[in-house]
Amino acid sequence: MKVTLAIQRYNPEHDTAPQVREYEVEVEPTDRILDALMDITRNVDGTLGYRRSCAHGVCGSDAMRINGKERLACKTLFKDLVDADGPGKPAVITLEPLRHQAVQKDLMVDQGPFFEKFRAVKPYFMAKTESTGAEFLQSPEERSLFDEATKCINCSACYSACPVLDKNPAFLGPAAIVQAARFIYDSRDKGLEGRIDVLDTADGVWPCESHFECTRVCPREIKITRLINLTKREIKKYREARGEQTAEPAKQERA
């Protein structure tokens, strides 16, 4: 079937502003959006810029906005978006870069700040105890507590979708908090110890307003909002146990 891809193009080397360029492609309903993009760059227009690698949803390279929603281009099939037996005119699918990250070229964005926030939560194992040389023991139940958080591929779809970042670009963002939660709930790890100072700040976990946009778009189906709220709860427990206050802003009176 014929489909039109309306792609936002922007090359800072010679464009003053982004503009939309349309490409008509011939696809199967089971083709991935990425398949069409590959066809364009290999056979039609080599100037189109986007990132990609694994082509099956595990590397996180090709997150973008497809018809306005953050998705992985390699995990989105044309049949998910278009009715093959639909009206005569080819369907139009819009492709735009992720939000909250500066556009480098076309569908490529600068993930530098996103990864800086990732690094800020100390997303690495800090053992609670000394190793015996063999594995630290962990029960299957303990292991399942943080299983969901280990699925994150740092694609930044959630970071793009989060409405809080519209008004507070300094917010740590959903993915970084998920990565912190992975360690907080790992029974072998020091958890909040060493991480709480970056999480329990005005721009740490507290700006989250539970809009659920991150949860809605996560291609790994991680219940991100839930993990953020669990992390808030852990911080409160931690502070309470030490007779301390959290950095959560005082609640405003609702009108």
Place this chain on the structure above:
Amino acid sequence: MEHEFDAVIVGAGGAGLYAALEASKTAKTAVLSKVYPQRSHTGAAQGGIGAALGNVEEDSPEWHAFDTVKGGDYLVDQGAAKVLAEEAVKAVYDLENRGLPFSRLPDGKIAQRRFGGHTHHFGEGPVHRSCYAADRTGHMILQTLYQQCIKNDVQFFDEFYVVDLLLDGTTTQGVVAFELKTGEFHLFKAKAVLFATGGFGRMFKITSNALANTGDGPALLARKGIPLEDMEFFQFHPTGIKGMGILITEGVRGEGGILYNSEGERFMERYAPTMLDLAPRDMVSRAIMTEVLAGRGMRGDKKIDDYVLLDASHLGRETVEKKIPDIADFCRTYLGVDPAVEPMPVQPTAHYAMGGIPTDIHGRVNTGKTIYDGLYAAGEAACVSVHGANRLGTNSLVDLIVFGRRAGRHIAEYVTGASAPTVAAGAADAAKAKIQALKDRKGGRHMGPVFQKMQETMMAKIGVYREQGLMDEAVAEIQALREEFREVGVQDTGAGFNNEVLNILELESLLDLSLITAASAANRTESRGAHSRRDFPDRNDDAWLKHTLARIDGNGVVIDYKPVDVSIWEPKPRTY
């Protein structure tokens, strides 16, 4: 721009990252990766990392080493296999101690499952040796190692593509890299360079490999006149998603999944009576192709792209969601199939390069006649050889860790004694000229048709079953494509984020490797491991118990050989 380091690691997958962690303890180290960290293909590995921990049942590194040697159809260098198996145990504990979230047994130990070709007591029956983290073991390894690199302040140059290796005779001086962001060329002077650039499945049409897997490391060394080893041995994993090549881990069969033909028969009973669906991958792929060509594929049309069924529905919803959740996700997303209730359509997919840059057990590039000082390789890009003619599942992840670490250690030692690199002025000129030439050919051919023809030729003629006539045709076709490639030009002459230049250079790598692979395959007149020929169906140890070394020479390939270390186990017929 110029930089000076003790060591440069090219590639940020499992092997590269582990080498960087080791080397950076004492040596000034830089990691260059053409993709962003965490995007490397290690992250796609699913099934597990093999190590004889013995957490479920008795196991030993000696059995693991033997299984590796037999699994490789006796082309494995046996001393290296022993190193792999022995160091695997420590490697897995080390990963876990660095935080890797393995799945667990009720007693809290690392969980292990059965896997193809892994046996107890030298082949008596399958053994639980694969240490796994759900069905995303590779993802966990990549993440854990990258996290450790952050913890240890390892220096990264993200989206830097190495375009030239600087050698003074056989001594390493550094590399030239192209920075994707700016189009600028960077000269990295270094005493030691490690290539860990992964595999090159993108030579083939149907592959499990990422688009980034274009073998840039091996191709670069080949262009420098360094021969590549055992390139004819390319593994076709038996269970790729029909039509797409996306991998369905052997772990499904490790959990109890069964392959069926159109007659509802568990056909592996006829091909591997003891190991059944857990026979080594090359044997299972051949079994599937044989069934398909006999008309027992699901379509029944005997075409090479027909498929069979992998059924895991008898495992039940809970087991599927718990043990193989990512696979279930792939099947639902791409096929609309729910593995908990119905079988998955599968077919062989080009998966793993057993061959590559020849190295010794220290990771040094070593052809047997020449050792290149300061030049190293590890991971899928290297050929030690621990996988011989066919790799067992779970042995790649352990290869990355064991030999990535060994290479990193050797590098750290080597650089303390090595003299500072001397790089001539204009060292980057050749690379700059090459890329300028591409831009000067603006408006030249698109890369697409060349890509397509290469992938179709390789899939059809250098696939699971091979024969002389077709292989010779493939060599000629690839040679013609390499000529046609000279006319490929860019449309994008921009400096920054010029993916097109990168993609064309990647195509060049794949064409070079395709030529070497096809020529090596056409040359070996026996069947062994993954290299199976209708015209020479038997293994011939008298004539062919040796490694192939293949060197590019213009548009041809020159073949030489290297002996195999068979010092521990005598080669025997390979039955399961």
